[in-house]
Amino acid sequence: MKAQGTAGEGGVRRHVLSVTVRDRPGVLSRISGLFARRGYNIESLSVAQSETPGLSRTSFVISGEQGTIEQLQKQLQKLIDVLKVTDHSEGPSVDRELMLIKVAVRTPEDRVEIRQIAQDFRARIIDVDRNALVFEVTGDEGKSNAFIDQMREFGILELIRTGRVALTRSASLRPTDVTSTTSRAA
Amino acid sequence: MNGAAAVLKALERQGVTIVFGHPGGAIMPVYDALYDSPIKHVLVRHEQAGAHAADAYYRASGRVGVCFATSGPGATNLVTGLATAHMDSSAMVAITGNVPSALIGTDAFQEADVTGITLPVTKHNYLVQHVDDIPRVIAEAFHIARTGRPGPVLVDIPKDIQMMEFTGTFDVEIDLPGYRPTVVGHARQIKRAAEAIAAAQRPVLMVGGGGQVAADEVMAFAEATGIPVITTLMGIGAYPAGAGQALGMPGMHGTVTANRAITHCDLIVGAGLRFDDRVTGKISRFAPNATIVHIDVDPAEISKLVKAHVPVVGDLRDVLPRLTELLGRLELDDWWQQLRTWRDMYPERFKTDKPLVSQEVIQMLERATAGDCVVTTEVGQHQMFAARLFPTSRPRTWISSGGLGTMGFGLPAAIGASFARPGETVVCVAGDGSIQMNIQELATIYKHQLPIVIAICNNGMLGMVRQWQEMFHAERYSEVYLADSNPDFAKLAEAYGIEGHNVFDRETAARIIPEAIAKKKPVLINFVVYESEKVFPMIPAGAGIDEMVIGDQEPDEGDGVAEKVGV
Ligand SMILES: Cc1ncc(C[n+]2csc(CCOP(=O)(O)OP(=O)(O)O)c2C)c(N)n1
Numbered sequence: 236m237k238a239q240g241t242a243g244e245g246g247v248r249r250h251v252l253s254v255t256v257r258d259r260p261g262v263l264s265r266i267s268g269l270f271a272r273r274g275y276n277i278e279s280l281s282v283a284q285s286e287t288p289g290l291s292r293t294s295f296v297i298s299g300e301q302g303t304i305e306q307l308q309k310q311l312q313k314l315i316d317v318l319k320v321t322d323h324s325e326g327p328s329v330d331r332e333l334m335l336i337k338v339a340v341r342t343p344e345d346r347v348e349i350r351q352i353a354q355d356f357r358a359r360i361i362d363v364d365r366n367a368l369v370f371e372v373t374g375d376e377g378k379s380n381a382f383i384d385q386m387r388e389f390g391i392l393e394l395i396r397t398g399r400v401a402l403t404r405s406a407s408l409r410p411t412d413v414t415s416t417t418s419r420a421a
Numbered sequence: 422m423n424g425a426a427a428v429l430k431a432l433e434r435q436g437v438t439i440v441f442g443h444p445g446g447a448i449m450p451v452y453d454a455l456y457d458s459p460i461k462h463v464l465v466r467h468e469q470a471g472a473h474a475a476d477a478y479y480r481a482s483g484r485v486g487v488c489f490a491t492s493g494p495g496a497t498n499l500v501t502g503l504a505t506a507h508m509d510s511s512a513m514v515a516i517t518g519n520v521p522s523a524l525i526g527t528d529a530f531q532e533a534d535v536t537g538i539t540l541p542v543t544k545h546n547y548l549v550q551h552v553d554d555i556p557r558v559i560a561e562a563f564h565i566a567r568t569g570r571p572g573p574v575l576v577d578i579p580k581d582i583q584m585m586e587f588t589g590t591f592d593v594e595i596d597l598p599g600y601r602p603t604v605v606g607h608a609r610q611i612k613r614a615a616e617a618i619a620a621a622q623r624p625v626l627m628v629g630g631g632g633q634v635a636a637d638e639v640m641a642f643a644e645a646t647g648i649p650v651i652t653t654l655m656g657i658g659a660y661p662a663g664a665g666q667a668l669g670m671p672g673m674h675g676t677v678t679a680n681r682a683i684t685h686c687d688l689i690v691g692a693g694l695r696f697d698d699r700v701t702g703k704i705s706r707f708a709p710n711a712t713i714v715h716i717d718v719d720p721a722e723i724s725k726l727v728k729a730h731v732p733v734v735g736d737l738r739d740v741l742p743r744l745t746e747l748l749g750r751l752e753l754d755d756w757w758q759q760l761r762t763w764r765d766m767y768p769e770r771f772k773t774d775k776p777l778v779s780q781e782v783i784q785m786l787e788r789a790t791a792g793d794c795v796v797t798t799e800v801g802q803h804q805m806f807a808a809r810l811f812p813t814s815r816p817r818t819w820i821s822s823g824g825l826g827t828m829g830f831g832l833p834a835a836i837g838a839s840f841a842r843p844g845e846t847v848v849c850v851a852g853d854g855s856i857q858m859n860i861q862e863l864a865t866i867y868k869h870q871l872p873i874v875i876a877i878c879n880n881g882m883l884g885m886v887r888q889w890q891e892m893f894h895a896e897r898y899s900e901v902y903l904a905d906s907n908p909d910f911a912k913l914a915e916a917y918g919i920e921g922h923n924v925f926d927r928e929t930a931a932r933i934i935p936e937a938i939a940k941k942k943p944v945l946i947n948f949v950v951y952e953s954e955k956v957f958p959m960i961p962a963g964a965g966i967d968e969m970v971i972g973d974q975e976p977d978e979g980d981g982v983a984e985k986v987g988v
């Protein structure tokens with residue numbers, strides 16, 4: 236990653252950021268364009284509707300020094316369609332990743348063993364086929380990685396991961412209030 | 422009323438009286454509506470020039486500049502102008518036509534993804550999707566362009582939407598919940614800044630482009646505290662260059678005094694600037710002993726490159742007066758004595774044992790106008806000479822492409838500035854290379870008989886590049902020679918109907934400059950100058966601000982050979 240922001244404080248750490256944006260055409264390309272333009276490397280990115288109609292929430296994972304991440308937050312905040320940027324590594328927060336993974340089933344013995352491991356991981360079976368099983372795994376990335384390791388010997392046919400999504404733990408946040416900040420045209 | 426008429430009505434509501442533009446298929450409904458509109462339109466001969474003129478119109482007046490272009494090639498021609506305005510935080514609104522909505526995304530004739538292309542070079546942009554949104558979008562575009570840190574906003578309007586019946590209202594609410602610039606500085610931060618300044622022994626104030634809106638506040642602060650003032654290329658005019666506390670420009674081609682002051686100071690108040698690399702040189706050697714107080718309306722500029730010990734986010738017009746109130750006169754006698762020694766040791770000087778040189782031409786221009794004019798520049802050596810020898814003393818009168826360094830900016834910028842300040846003389850200090858990048862605008866200048874004096878410092882070279890090749894590429898002069906194929910600029914001017922002169926010697930220069938300025942009409946003067954003149958002092962790229970090459974400005978009458986001088 237390119238050096239951005241005044242470096243030096245505390246070394247490289249992983250951060251989970253979430254960004255509340257207005258559903259406007261091109262808003263995602265504004266965000267991804269910002270990363271590309273300023274030399275940031277995101278590890279994962281996910282976007283979906285938020286609790287407020289018209290607003291989406293983007294979560295992404297990025298590694299960097301404190302100064303770099305602060306600079307990124309300020310640059311994101313400058314985008315007109317961005318309402319709020321939260322760094323979940325700053326305060327108490329919860330985060331999860333969802334993975335769907337399709338594992339090859341070659342023998343009846345394999346099937347038993349795979350189901351046993353899946354149980355230990357609390358992975359849910361969401362599709363059953365004669366030659367394959369599809370599991371849903373939620374948790375942190377470590378859990379997904381460990382599950383992938385376990386399944387490797389059986390044969391992983393396909394997998395997809397959402398990347399981390401996060402929310403702050405505190406209930407003190409007010410519901411997002413869009414109308415109160417509307418100002419009159421000059 | 423159709424959408425196009427609504428566009429013009431919405432512009433009128435924003436107080437727009439003038440637009441720079443060029444028509445084409447996808448924006449024809451707007452041009453049709455223009456026929457009945459009180460808004461004046463200036464037909465430029467290239468859309469890039471329209472964008473630069475709109476940009477300079479803002480820089481010279483503080484009123485948002487507006488330009489029009491058609492879809493596809495018209496819009497892509499705006500890109501350099503938008504990027505120039507974006508880098509220099511200039512408020513403009515560009516309106517482009519696009520192909521009809523149904524054709525968007527089909528590679529239609531003259532279709533380009535204009536919002537996509539301009540995304541990184543605008544503060545914000547819009548693709549209008551409903552005709553009744555036009556007044557709100559235009560109101561938001563102006564609001565975004567002129568508030569907070571100013572910048573360009575583009576509004577792209579498909580042709581079918583321009584032609585649809587407008588049924589909306591002009592009494593619109595702007596709806597920008599994600600946009601709330603901080604203009605009022607935080608009281609605690611201002612107090613901390615005041616304490617740090619009061620405790621400093623060797624402080625300096627550095628004013629950037631943000632200072633153009635706050636010249637009175639800068640002056641009041643400087644007068645109350647007695648602090649030395651450095652103005653960056655973008656800050657010229659925000660504090661009078663000739664005032665007693667002025668140290669000149671910092672950075673790559675800054676004055677010895679300003680750069681030494683930065684190295685030796687114990688505190689910098691950075692006001693409305695962004696510590697660009699051309700100002701700081703190598704960051705680790707920049708102001709090594711200084712506490713940095715950084716005041717800027719854009720929080721993302723604070724600690725981006727130079728770590729701020731005391732950040733203050735806010736508008737200078739709010740923060741500086743509050744800071745001034747907390748401070749009395751500072752005890753700076755020793756510091757001033759040191760600064761004066763440097764200033765006396767390194768006055769602006771250049772050698773005139775050669776044929777005519779750019780520097781004396783520019784100095785003559787300064788003397789002939791007594792600073793009572795607007796200066797625009799192109800980009801290159803002449804720009805740096807002008808910054809040092811022809812800095813203006815009033816805000817919004819120094820107009821130069823700083824951040825992007827756009828050759829081709831100066832001539833169209835002179836047009837924008839001239840419309841912004843009718844009656845004032847505008848001097849465009851140009852190079853023979855740069856002027857050719859938008860030379861077609863002589864037609865626009867002729868048509869409107871604008872009082873612009875175009876002074877070409879014609880060294881027959883892409884001089885700035887030549888200087889780097891001489892100094893850093895072992896004199897391997899690669900593709901910088903223009904003299905063998907430059908046009909006869911005087912004849913060229915005359916072909917456009919503009920009075921033109923070719924000047925080869927100092928006597929003629931001294932005579933013709935005051936005459937041209939007195940004429941209050943377009944005059945182009947082509948000064949044929951020494952080809953190997955160099956801009957000194959210079960901090961080589963990547964070097965520290967304390968590693969200036971002083972060259973021509975050496976105090977002892979040396980042999981003119983560049984010499985490395987530490988601090
Ligand atoms: C559009 C553009 N292209 C290239 C450059 C690189 N460049 C910077 S200065 C310069 C030479 C300018 O020549 P001229 O206008 O004759 O000015 P001089 O340096 O000779 O005074 C060039 C090519 C630039 N700044 N802008």
Ligand SMILES: [Mg+2]
Nearest residue numbers: 852853882884
């Ligand atoms: Mg030249």
